[in-house]
Amino acid sequence: MSTLVRHQGGGVILLSLLIGLILGIVPLPRVLELYRPDWALLILLYWSLALPQRIGVGIAWLTGLFQDVLTATLLGQHALAYAVASYLIINLHQRLRLHPLWQQSLSILILLMLAQLIIFWINGIIGRPIQSWLYWLPSVVGAALWPAVFVLLRGLRRAFHVS
Amino acid sequence: MVFVFASILLMTLDQRQQHLDSLRSALSVVVFPIQWLVDQPAASQDWFQETLSSRRALQEENARLRTEQLILKAELQKLEALEAENLRLRELLDSSFKVRERVLIAEIMAVDLDPYRHQILLNKGSHDDLYTGQPLVDANGVMGQVVQAGPFTATAMLITDPAHAVPVQVNRNGLRSIALGTGSLTSLSLPYLPNNADIRTGDLLITSGLGGRFPPGYPVAEVQNVIRDPGEPFAQVFARPLAELNRSREVLLVWSQDEAGMDPAATEPAADETAGEPTP
Numbered sequence: 356m357s358t359l360v361r362h363q364g365g366g367v368i369l370l371s372l373l374i375g376l377i378l379g380i381v382p383l384p385r386v387l388e389l390y391r392p393d394w395a396l397l398i399l400l401y402w403s404l405a406l407p408q409r410i411g412v413g414i415a416w417l418t419g420l421f422q423d424v425l426t427a428t429l430l431g432q433h434a435l436a437y438a439v440a441s442y443l444i445i446n447l448h449q450r451l452r453l454h455p456l457w458q459q460s461l462s463i464l465i466l467l468m469l470a471q472l473i474i475f476w477i478n479g480i481i482g483r484p485i486q487s488w489l490y491w492l493p494s495v496v497g498a499a500l501w502p503a504v505f506v507l508l509r510g511l512r513r514a515f516h517v518s
Numbered sequence: 519m520v521f522v523f524a525s526i527l528l529m530t531l532d533q534r535q536q537h538l539d540s541l542r543s544a545l546s547v548v549v550f551p552i553q554w555l556v557d558q559p560a561a562s563q564d565w566f567q568e569t570l571s572s573r574r575a576l577q578e579e580n581a582r583l584r585t586e587q588l589i590l591k592a593e594l595q596k597l598e599a600l601e602a603e604n605l606r607l608r609e610l611l612d613s614s615f616k617v618r619e620r621v622l623i624a625e626i627m628a629v630d631l632d633p634y635r636h637q638i639l640l641n642k643g644s645h646d647d648l649y650t651g652q653p654l655v656d657a658n659g660v661m662g663q664v665v666q667a668g669p670f671t672a673t674a675m676l677i678t679d680p681a682h683a684v685p686v687q688v689n690r691n692g693l694r695s696i697a698l699g700t701g702s703l704t705s706l707s708l709p710y711l712p713n714n715a716d717i718r719t720g721d722l723l724i725t726s727g728l729g730g731r732f733p734p735g736y737p738v739a740e741v742q743n744v745i746r747d748p749g750e751p752f753a754q755v756f757a758r759p760l761a762e763l764n765r766s767r768e769v770l771l772v773w774s775q776d777e778a779g780m781d782p783a784a785t786e787p788a789a790d791e792t793a794g795e796p797t798p
Contacts, residue, residue: 435525483635
Protein backbone atom coordinates (compact mmCIF):
# COMPACT_ATOMS: atom_id res chain seq x y z
CA MET A 356 0.00 0.00 0.00
CA SER A 357 1.62 3.21 -1.04
CA THR A 358 1.37 6.28 1.13
CA LEU A 359 0.57 8.39 -1.89
CA VAL A 360 -2.90 6.86 -2.21
CA ARG A 361 -5.32 8.97 -0.24
CA HIS A 362 -7.86 7.07 1.81
CA GLN A 363 -11.26 8.52 2.37
CA GLY A 364 -14.40 7.63 4.21
CA GLY A 365 -12.99 5.40 6.92
CA GLY A 366 -15.88 6.56 9.06
CA VAL A 367 -18.41 5.12 6.63
CA ILE A 368 -16.72 1.72 6.71
CA LEU A 369 -16.50 1.76 10.48
CA LEU A 370 -20.12 2.83 10.85
CA SER A 371 -21.36 0.15 8.48
CA LEU A 372 -19.44 -2.54 10.35
CA LEU A 373 -20.85 -1.22 13.61
CA ILE A 374 -24.37 -1.41 12.19
CA GLY A 375 -23.60 -4.97 11.12
CA LEU A 376 -22.61 -5.86 14.67
CA ILE A 377 -25.72 -4.17 16.05
CA LEU A 378 -28.00 -6.01 13.61
CA GLY A 379 -26.35 -9.19 14.84
CA ILE A 380 -27.72 -8.80 18.37
CA VAL A 381 -30.97 -6.87 17.90
CA PRO A 382 -33.68 -8.90 19.61
CA LEU A 383 -35.89 -10.79 17.17
CA PRO A 384 -38.76 -13.19 17.74
CA ARG A 385 -37.58 -16.72 18.43
CA VAL A 386 -38.72 -17.93 14.99
CA LEU A 387 -36.91 -15.23 13.04
CA GLU A 388 -33.81 -15.53 15.18
CA LEU A 389 -32.79 -18.71 13.41
CA TYR A 390 -32.92 -16.96 10.03
CA ARG A 391 -30.76 -14.02 11.07
CA PRO A 392 -27.90 -13.70 8.57
CA ASP A 393 -24.40 -12.87 9.70
CA TRP A 394 -24.71 -9.14 8.97
CA ALA A 395 -21.24 -8.21 10.13
CA LEU A 396 -19.66 -10.79 7.84
CA LEU A 397 -21.79 -9.74 4.86
CA ILE A 398 -20.78 -6.10 5.25
CA LEU A 399 -17.19 -7.09 5.84
CA LEU A 400 -17.17 -9.18 2.67
CA TYR A 401 -18.49 -6.27 0.66
CA TRP A 402 -15.72 -3.95 1.82
CA SER A 403 -13.10 -6.66 1.29
CA LEU A 404 -14.40 -7.12 -2.24
CA ALA A 405 -14.61 -3.41 -3.03
CA LEU A 406 -11.48 -2.17 -1.27
CA PRO A 407 -9.16 -5.15 -0.79
CA GLN A 408 -6.15 -2.85 -0.47
CA ARG A 409 -7.82 -1.23 2.50
CA ILE A 410 -9.90 -3.78 4.38
CA GLY A 411 -7.64 -6.67 5.12
CA VAL A 412 -7.63 -9.83 7.15
CA GLY A 413 -6.69 -7.86 10.27
CA ILE A 414 -9.87 -5.80 10.30
CA ALA A 415 -11.89 -8.94 9.60
CA TRP A 416 -10.24 -10.63 12.55
CA LEU A 417 -10.98 -7.72 14.87
CA THR A 418 -14.61 -7.57 13.74
CA GLY A 419 -14.89 -11.27 14.46
CA LEU A 420 -13.43 -10.76 17.90
CA PHE A 421 -16.08 -8.15 18.69
CA GLN A 422 -18.74 -10.49 17.36
CA ASP A 423 -17.42 -13.15 19.76
CA VAL A 424 -17.68 -10.84 22.73
CA LEU A 425 -21.13 -9.60 21.70
CA THR A 426 -22.62 -13.07 21.27
CA ALA A 427 -20.71 -14.56 24.21
CA THR A 428 -19.16 -17.32 22.14
CA LEU A 429 -15.67 -18.75 22.52
CA LEU A 430 -13.20 -15.91 22.07
CA GLY A 431 -11.64 -16.19 18.61
CA GLN A 432 -14.04 -18.48 16.80
CA HIS A 433 -15.81 -15.80 14.79
CA ALA A 434 -12.44 -14.05 14.45
CA LEU A 435 -10.97 -17.12 12.75
CA ALA A 436 -13.99 -17.62 10.51
CA TYR A 437 -14.09 -13.97 9.43
CA ALA A 438 -10.34 -13.85 8.81
CA VAL A 439 -10.47 -16.95 6.59
CA ALA A 440 -13.51 -15.70 4.65
CA SER A 441 -11.99 -12.29 4.06
CA TYR A 442 -8.64 -13.82 3.06
CA LEU A 443 -10.40 -15.89 0.40
CA ILE A 444 -12.48 -13.03 -0.95
CA ILE A 445 -9.42 -10.77 -1.16
CA ASN A 446 -7.64 -13.48 -3.14
CA LEU A 447 -10.61 -13.86 -5.46
CA HIS A 448 -11.72 -10.24 -5.69
CA GLN A 449 -10.61 -9.64 -9.26
CA ARG A 450 -12.54 -12.60 -10.57
CA LEU A 451 -15.60 -12.06 -8.37
CA ARG A 452 -16.04 -8.44 -9.38
CA LEU A 453 -16.64 -9.48 -12.98
CA HIS A 454 -19.49 -11.84 -12.12
CA PRO A 455 -23.08 -10.69 -12.31
CA LEU A 456 -24.71 -10.19 -8.94
CA TRP A 457 -26.54 -13.51 -8.77
CA GLN A 458 -23.33 -15.41 -9.46
CA GLN A 459 -21.59 -13.40 -6.80
CA SER A 460 -24.37 -14.49 -4.46
CA LEU A 461 -23.45 -18.10 -5.06
CA SER A 462 -19.80 -17.45 -4.23
CA ILE A 463 -20.88 -15.53 -1.15
CA LEU A 464 -23.07 -18.46 -0.15
CA ILE A 465 -20.02 -20.72 -0.23
CA LEU A 466 -17.94 -18.26 1.78
CA LEU A 467 -20.69 -17.77 4.39
CA MET A 468 -21.11 -21.51 4.70
CA LEU A 469 -17.37 -21.94 5.06
CA ALA A 470 -17.36 -19.40 7.88
CA GLN A 471 -20.26 -21.22 9.51
CA LEU A 472 -18.50 -24.55 9.00
CA ILE A 473 -15.46 -23.29 10.88
CA ILE A 474 -17.68 -22.14 13.76
CA PHE A 475 -19.54 -25.44 13.59
CA TRP A 476 -16.30 -27.42 13.85
CA ILE A 477 -15.06 -25.37 16.77
CA ASN A 478 -18.39 -25.86 18.55
CA GLY A 479 -18.00 -29.58 17.94
CA ILE A 480 -14.46 -29.62 19.29
CA ILE A 481 -15.41 -27.85 22.51
CA GLY A 482 -18.28 -30.28 23.01
CA ARG A 483 -21.29 -28.18 22.04
CA PRO A 484 -22.39 -29.81 18.80
CA ILE A 485 -25.38 -28.30 17.02
CA GLN A 486 -27.69 -30.98 15.73
CA SER A 487 -30.02 -29.10 13.50
CA TRP A 488 -30.05 -28.51 9.78
CA LEU A 489 -31.56 -25.12 10.49
CA TYR A 490 -28.08 -24.06 11.56
CA TRP A 491 -27.18 -23.46 7.90
CA LEU A 492 -30.16 -21.21 7.17
CA PRO A 493 -28.38 -17.92 7.98
CA SER A 494 -25.93 -18.55 5.12
CA VAL A 495 -28.74 -19.05 2.64
CA VAL A 496 -30.56 -15.96 3.87
CA GLY A 497 -27.30 -14.03 3.78
CA ALA A 498 -26.56 -15.06 0.21
CA ALA A 499 -30.10 -14.14 -0.83
CA LEU A 500 -29.63 -10.71 0.70
CA TRP A 501 -26.22 -10.20 -0.93
CA PRO A 502 -27.48 -8.26 -4.01
CA ALA A 503 -29.33 -5.82 -1.73
CA VAL A 504 -26.33 -5.40 0.55
CA PHE A 505 -24.06 -4.98 -2.45
CA VAL A 506 -26.19 -2.31 -4.13
CA LEU A 507 -26.78 -0.44 -0.88
CA LEU A 508 -23.15 -0.37 0.16
CA ARG A 509 -22.01 0.49 -3.37
CA GLY A 510 -24.37 3.45 -3.27
CA LEU A 511 -22.90 4.48 0.07
CA ARG A 512 -19.37 4.04 -1.22
CA ARG A 513 -20.03 6.24 -4.25
CA ALA A 514 -21.97 8.84 -2.31
CA PHE A 515 -19.23 9.28 0.24
CA HIS A 516 -16.33 8.68 -2.18
CA VAL A 517 -14.90 5.96 -0.02
CA SER A 518 -11.70 4.72 -1.57
CA MET B 519 -1.61 -17.19 8.86
CA VAL B 520 -0.70 -15.07 11.86
CA PHE B 521 -4.39 -14.43 12.49
CA VAL B 522 -5.25 -18.09 12.22
CA PHE B 523 -2.66 -18.91 14.85
CA ALA B 524 -3.77 -16.01 17.00
CA SER B 525 -7.38 -17.23 16.89
CA ILE B 526 -6.44 -20.80 17.70
CA LEU B 527 -4.29 -19.58 20.58
CA LEU B 528 -7.13 -17.39 21.85
CA MET B 529 -9.67 -20.17 21.62
CA THR B 530 -7.44 -22.64 23.42
CA LEU B 531 -6.72 -20.19 26.21
CA ASP B 532 -10.37 -19.22 26.47
CA GLN B 533 -11.54 -22.81 26.58
CA ARG B 534 -8.98 -23.69 29.25
CA GLN B 535 -10.49 -20.90 31.32
CA GLN B 536 -9.41 -17.95 33.39
CA HIS B 537 -6.39 -16.83 31.34
CA LEU B 538 -8.45 -14.51 29.22
CA ASP B 539 -11.03 -13.27 31.68
CA SER B 540 -9.35 -9.89 31.88
CA LEU B 541 -9.22 -9.54 28.08
CA ARG B 542 -12.86 -10.55 27.79
CA SER B 543 -13.82 -8.08 30.51
CA ALA B 544 -11.92 -5.31 28.75
CA LEU B 545 -13.59 -6.11 25.43
CA SER B 546 -16.99 -6.31 27.08
CA VAL B 547 -16.53 -2.72 28.20
CA VAL B 548 -15.75 -1.72 24.62
CA VAL B 549 -18.89 -3.39 23.27
CA PHE B 550 -21.10 -2.20 26.13
CA PRO B 551 -22.26 0.93 24.20
CA ILE B 552 -23.43 -1.30 21.36
CA GLN B 553 -25.38 -3.51 23.72
CA TRP B 554 -26.77 -0.50 25.54
CA LEU B 555 -27.92 0.97 22.24
CA VAL B 556 -29.63 -2.25 21.20
CA ASP B 557 -31.35 -2.45 24.58
CA GLN B 558 -32.74 1.08 24.33
CA PRO B 559 -35.97 0.39 22.38
CA ALA B 560 -37.07 -2.18 24.94
CA ALA B 561 -35.96 -0.07 27.87
CA SER B 562 -37.70 3.06 26.60
CA GLN B 563 -40.84 1.05 25.91
CA ASP B 564 -40.87 0.06 29.57
CA TRP B 565 -40.34 3.67 30.54
CA PHE B 566 -43.14 4.90 28.27
CA GLN B 567 -45.51 2.32 29.61
CA GLU B 568 -44.83 3.50 33.11
CA THR B 569 -44.97 7.19 32.30
CA LEU B 570 -48.05 7.15 30.11
CA SER B 571 -50.22 4.81 32.11
CA SER B 572 -53.30 6.50 33.49
CA ARG B 573 -53.72 7.70 37.03
CA ARG B 574 -56.50 5.21 37.55
CA ALA B 575 -54.37 2.28 36.47
CA LEU B 576 -51.61 3.42 38.76
CA GLN B 577 -54.00 3.74 41.67
CA GLU B 578 -55.33 0.27 41.03
CA GLU B 579 -51.85 -1.15 40.83
CA ASN B 580 -50.89 0.68 43.98
CA ALA B 581 -53.86 -0.75 45.87
CA ARG B 582 -53.10 -4.23 44.61
CA LEU B 583 -49.46 -3.95 45.61
CA ARG B 584 -50.47 -2.68 49.05
CA THR B 585 -52.65 -5.70 49.72
CA GLU B 586 -49.99 -7.98 48.37
CA GLN B 587 -47.40 -6.38 50.60
CA LEU B 588 -49.67 -6.74 53.61
CA ILE B 589 -50.14 -10.42 52.93
CA LEU B 590 -46.43 -10.94 52.35
CA LYS B 591 -45.60 -9.06 55.53
CA ALA B 592 -47.91 -11.24 57.52
CA GLU B 593 -46.30 -14.30 56.02
CA LEU B 594 -42.88 -12.86 56.70
CA GLN B 595 -43.68 -12.54 60.40
CA LYS B 596 -44.44 -16.22 60.49
CA LEU B 597 -41.30 -16.93 58.47
CA GLU B 598 -39.13 -14.98 60.86
CA ALA B 599 -40.40 -16.97 63.80
CA LEU B 600 -39.91 -20.19 61.87
CA GLU B 601 -36.44 -19.15 60.77
CA ALA B 602 -35.42 -18.39 64.33
CA GLU B 603 -36.80 -21.69 65.48
CA ASN B 604 -35.08 -23.51 62.63
CA LEU B 605 -31.76 -21.90 63.47
CA ARG B 606 -32.16 -22.77 67.16
CA LEU B 607 -32.90 -26.38 66.32
CA ARG B 608 -29.98 -26.54 63.90
CA GLU B 609 -27.69 -25.11 66.55
CA LEU B 610 -28.83 -27.92 68.81
CA LEU B 611 -27.88 -30.32 66.04
CA ASP B 612 -24.56 -28.53 65.54
CA SER B 613 -25.08 -27.78 61.87
CA SER B 614 -24.68 -24.39 60.33
CA PHE B 615 -27.28 -23.23 57.88
CA LYS B 616 -28.16 -19.89 56.52
CA VAL B 617 -31.75 -19.43 55.51
CA ARG B 618 -31.49 -16.07 53.80
CA GLU B 619 -28.87 -14.71 51.47
CA ARG B 620 -27.88 -11.35 50.10
CA VAL B 621 -29.68 -10.61 46.84
CA LEU B 622 -29.59 -8.03 44.07
CA ILE B 623 -32.02 -7.36 41.23
CA ALA B 624 -30.63 -7.20 37.71
CA GLU B 625 -32.36 -6.60 34.41
CA ILE B 626 -32.03 -8.78 31.37
CA MET B 627 -30.86 -6.68 28.44
CA ALA B 628 -32.89 -7.06 25.27
CA VAL B 629 -29.98 -8.44 23.29
CA ASP B 630 -29.92 -11.71 21.37
CA LEU B 631 -26.95 -14.00 21.87
CA ASP B 632 -26.15 -17.23 20.05
CA PRO B 633 -29.58 -18.77 19.25
CA TYR B 634 -28.28 -22.28 19.89
CA ARG B 635 -27.29 -21.55 23.46
CA HIS B 636 -29.48 -20.48 26.31
CA GLN B 637 -27.63 -17.46 27.52
CA ILE B 638 -28.79 -14.05 28.62
CA LEU B 639 -27.07 -10.73 29.14
CA LEU B 640 -27.54 -8.93 32.46
CA ASN B 641 -27.08 -5.22 33.09
CA LYS B 642 -24.98 -5.75 36.21
CA GLY B 643 -21.35 -6.81 36.31
CA SER B 644 -18.35 -7.28 38.56
CA HIS B 645 -18.80 -3.60 39.38
CA ASP B 646 -21.74 -4.77 41.52
CA ASP B 647 -19.74 -7.69 42.98
CA LEU B 648 -21.13 -10.30 40.60
CA TYR B 649 -18.92 -13.33 40.25
CA THR B 650 -18.68 -16.30 37.91
CA GLY B 651 -20.89 -19.15 39.08
CA GLN B 652 -23.36 -16.91 40.87
CA PRO B 653 -26.89 -18.33 40.98
CA LEU B 654 -29.77 -16.51 39.33
CA VAL B 655 -33.41 -16.88 40.38
CA ASP B 656 -36.73 -15.27 39.55
CA ALA B 657 -39.97 -15.12 41.51
CA ASN B 658 -40.79 -18.75 40.75
CA GLY B 659 -37.55 -20.66 40.72
CA VAL B 660 -33.92 -21.04 39.75
CA MET B 661 -33.03 -19.55 36.36
CA GLY B 662 -29.35 -20.26 35.89
CA GLN B 663 -25.91 -19.00 36.80
CA VAL B 664 -23.46 -16.32 35.76
CA VAL B 665 -20.81 -17.71 33.44
CA GLN B 666 -18.86 -14.55 32.72
CA ALA B 667 -18.87 -11.28 34.59
CA GLY B 668 -17.58 -8.17 32.84
CA PRO B 669 -17.41 -4.81 34.60
CA PHE B 670 -20.88 -3.58 33.56
CA THR B 671 -22.52 -6.62 32.04
CA ALA B 672 -22.59 -10.31 32.80
CA THR B 673 -23.46 -13.34 30.71
CA ALA B 674 -25.59 -15.95 32.40
CA MET B 675 -26.41 -19.50 31.33
CA LEU B 676 -29.97 -20.72 31.84
CA ILE B 677 -30.64 -24.10 33.46
CA THR B 678 -32.03 -25.37 30.15
CA ASP B 679 -28.75 -24.93 28.23
CA PRO B 680 -27.52 -28.36 27.13
CA ALA B 681 -24.24 -27.72 28.94
CA HIS B 682 -25.89 -26.95 32.27
CA ALA B 683 -26.63 -29.21 35.23
CA VAL B 684 -28.23 -28.44 38.61
CA PRO B 685 -28.01 -30.73 41.64
CA VAL B 686 -31.61 -31.18 42.77
CA GLN B 687 -33.65 -33.17 45.24
CA VAL B 688 -37.29 -34.17 45.32
CA ASN B 689 -39.02 -32.01 47.88
CA ARG B 690 -41.35 -34.82 48.97
CA ASN B 691 -38.74 -37.38 50.01
CA GLY B 692 -35.28 -35.84 49.60
CA LEU B 693 -34.27 -38.10 46.69
CA ARG B 694 -31.20 -36.51 45.11
CA SER B 695 -30.40 -36.27 41.42
CA ILE B 696 -29.03 -33.99 38.76
CA ALA B 697 -31.21 -32.01 36.34
CA LEU B 698 -29.62 -31.48 32.95
CA GLY B 699 -30.66 -28.89 30.39
CA THR B 700 -32.12 -30.25 27.17
CA GLY B 701 -31.89 -27.25 24.86
CA SER B 702 -35.63 -26.70 25.10
CA LEU B 703 -36.85 -23.88 27.32
CA THR B 704 -39.65 -25.98 28.77
CA SER B 705 -37.86 -29.15 29.73
CA LEU B 706 -35.13 -30.50 31.99
CA SER B 707 -34.05 -34.11 32.03
CA LEU B 708 -33.06 -36.28 34.99
CA PRO B 709 -31.17 -39.16 33.41
CA TYR B 710 -29.58 -40.79 36.48
CA LEU B 711 -32.60 -42.11 38.35
CA PRO B 712 -33.07 -45.91 38.55
CA ASN B 713 -36.32 -47.47 37.40
CA ASN B 714 -37.52 -48.10 40.94
CA ALA B 715 -36.81 -44.57 42.17
CA ASP B 716 -39.64 -42.98 44.10
CA ILE B 717 -40.48 -40.13 41.79
CA ARG B 718 -43.77 -39.29 40.14
CA THR B 719 -45.48 -36.66 38.05
CA GLY B 720 -46.09 -33.44 39.94
CA ASP B 721 -43.13 -33.80 42.31
CA LEU B 722 -41.39 -30.53 43.09
CA LEU B 723 -37.64 -30.47 42.53
CA ILE B 724 -35.62 -28.09 44.69
CA THR B 725 -31.91 -27.31 44.71
CA SER B 726 -30.04 -29.66 47.00
CA GLY B 727 -27.09 -27.37 47.63
CA LEU B 728 -24.64 -30.15 46.79
CA GLY B 729 -21.88 -28.87 44.57
CA GLY B 730 -21.85 -25.63 46.52
CA ARG B 731 -22.98 -23.43 43.69
CA PHE B 732 -26.71 -23.10 44.19
CA PRO B 733 -27.99 -22.41 47.68
CA PRO B 734 -30.24 -25.23 48.92
CA GLY B 735 -34.01 -25.02 48.97
CA TYR B 736 -34.87 -23.00 45.85
CA PRO B 737 -37.55 -24.53 43.62
CA VAL B 738 -36.22 -25.62 40.23
CA ALA B 739 -38.81 -27.63 38.33
CA GLU B 740 -41.88 -29.79 38.48
CA VAL B 741 -41.72 -33.37 37.25
CA GLN B 742 -43.81 -33.65 34.12
CA ASN B 743 -43.51 -37.22 33.02
CA VAL B 744 -41.71 -40.35 34.12
CA ILE B 745 -41.09 -43.09 31.58
CA ARG B 746 -40.15 -46.43 33.09
CA ASP B 747 -38.95 -48.95 30.53
CA PRO B 748 -38.16 -52.31 32.18
CA GLY B 749 -35.48 -52.94 29.57
CA GLU B 750 -33.51 -49.85 30.53
CA PRO B 751 -31.47 -49.43 33.72
CA PHE B 752 -32.56 -45.84 34.24
CA ALA B 753 -35.94 -44.17 34.10
CA GLN B 754 -36.45 -41.23 31.77
CA VAL B 755 -37.68 -38.31 33.80
CA PHE B 756 -38.56 -34.92 32.38
CA ALA B 757 -39.38 -31.82 34.37
CA ARG B 758 -40.69 -28.38 33.52
CA PRO B 759 -38.64 -25.44 34.90
CA LEU B 760 -40.68 -23.27 37.25
CA ALA B 761 -38.84 -20.05 36.47
CA GLU B 762 -40.24 -18.05 33.58
CA LEU B 763 -37.13 -18.44 31.49
CA ASN B 764 -38.37 -16.69 28.39
CA ARG B 765 -40.65 -14.13 29.94
CA SER B 766 -39.11 -12.36 32.90
CA ARG B 767 -37.28 -9.12 32.41
CA GLU B 768 -35.88 -8.93 35.92
CA VAL B 769 -33.85 -11.52 37.73
CA LEU B 770 -32.60 -11.91 41.28
CA LEU B 771 -28.92 -12.56 41.85
CA VAL B 772 -28.16 -14.52 44.99
CA TRP B 773 -24.93 -14.49 46.95
CA SER B 774 -24.75 -18.09 48.03
CA GLN B 775 -23.79 -18.99 51.53
CA ASP B 776 -20.13 -19.97 51.38
CA GLU B 777 -19.07 -16.72 49.79
CA ALA B 778 -21.11 -14.75 52.29
CA GLY B 779 -19.68 -16.82 55.10
CA MET B 780 -16.10 -16.29 53.96
CA ASP B 781 -16.30 -12.56 53.56
CA PRO B 782 -18.52 -10.86 56.11
CA ALA B 783 -17.80 -7.42 54.63
CA ALA B 784 -19.35 -8.50 51.36
CA THR B 785 -22.65 -9.24 53.06
CA GLU B 786 -23.22 -5.60 53.91
CA PRO B 787 -25.93 -4.11 51.75
CA ALA B 788 -23.95 -2.24 49.13
CA ALA B 789 -26.62 -0.12 47.52
CA ASP B 790 -30.29 0.70 47.79
CA GLU B 791 -31.01 -2.11 45.37
CA THR B 792 -29.75 -4.63 47.88
CA ALA B 793 -32.48 -6.21 49.91
CA GLY B 794 -33.18 -9.23 51.99
CA GLU B 795 -30.07 -9.03 54.16
CA PRO B 796 -30.96 -10.55 57.54
CA THR B 797 -30.58 -8.41 60.61
CA PRO B 798 -28.63 -10.27 63.24
